[in-house]
Amino acid sequence: MLDTYLRQLSSDDPAQRREAIVALANSRDPAALKPLAATFKNDPDPALRELALKAGRYVRQYAPEEPGSEAEIAARDRDLARKLLDAATTYHLEGDKGRAVDSLGKALSLNPALQKEPFVANLVMSLTNMSVADAVPLLTHPDRRRALVEKVGDKRTVHRQAHGKGAETATWDNVAIDFLLYALVVALSLAAIFVFTLETIRELIDTAPSTTITSEDLDVFFDASVVALFVLGAFYGIYSALTLALQGAAIHVVAACLFGGDGTLVYLYRRLVPFQTYVMLAFALLFVGLALTGSASGFWLTIPLIMLAGSFVALYLLSKLVGEVYQFGAGTGCLVILLGGVLMAVVAVLGNWALADLLSGMLGGLS
Secondary structure (H helix, E strand, O other): OHHHHHHHHHOOOHHHHHHHHHHHHHHHHHHHHHHHHHHHHHOOHHHHHHHHHHHHHHHHHOOOOOOHHHOOOOOOHHHHHHHHHHHHHHHOOOOOHHHHHHHHHHHHHHHHHHHHHHHHHHHHHHHHHHOOOHHHHHHHOOOHHHHHHHOOOOOOOOOOOOOOHHHHHHHHHHHHHHHHHHHHHHHHHHHHHHHOOHHHHHHHHHHOOOOOOOOHHHHHHHOOOOHHHHHHHHHHHHHHHHHHHHHHHHHHHHHHHHHHOOOOOOHHHHHHEEEEEEEEHHHHHHHHHHHHOHHHHHHHHHHHHHHHHHHHHHHHHHHHHHHHOOOOOOOHHHHHHHHHHHHHHHHHHHHHHHHHHHHHHHHHHOO
């Protein structure tokens, strides 16, 4: 029966070819992928070419997986690769070869097993005018793929796409919630650290050889400033969230513009903000735990050492995170973070200089 429909694809009657395409799709037989791909590439009727494309997608979706192929790919990567492949075929139908190549390369990077499918192989050859063996290494390497995009797409700008763990949840609504939670955690952590380390601070004051502050002064300050403490915590939480937003923006500029990283700002925030929230929680819990279990002298000696070691661990994990977002290694991610800090410092200096100049001009005008 399958052979009958395969012969029917060569019929001069468009209705016969349409019937064959539908029947092959309903068969869900992987053997139908190659003739459907040929129909997509060669059929004179644009409507039937699009139907053959949809039929191929349907067969790929429901055909049983071969051992050692996509079954070994993580489900998240496999689904994302399929979405990118669909985007590539859509761009190809619209004549946008640059974006088609970009999406196809990302799909093959996530799921190399796709190149074994006849439809994908035909798409690769159609877009690159190369064999699959020659084209795949170019498509899956970020720098080579970028050069290929410029070549086939006449240097058309390619929109960056989020890809990786949690990419499907990288929306600005979710990012806004992440920032709110981060600000809340920072505010509560500051309040908790002050409250739970009060006794340690008192012990340190009592044992200090000379100080103008007494434990009674500290009690009076605390009793009079509970409301102020929470106001200060809220202010510090908002300030920390804004600082983190600027840090993420600086990292994105460096990663995307200087290193050609392939990632989006919203996806960076979606990964960065929860990470920093966990880091803040870990440091706060450690700070409070040491204050409750140790002496004042031991507390103040231990905290700097632990904070230093924790900072190195956090920097490594953050470098790895940035590398995953922009598809380069942790070493480059670390360099991006450092250069992002430099960029923030330069912007701060220029901003302060501009503000001082503006104020000076305003005061000069008043006098």
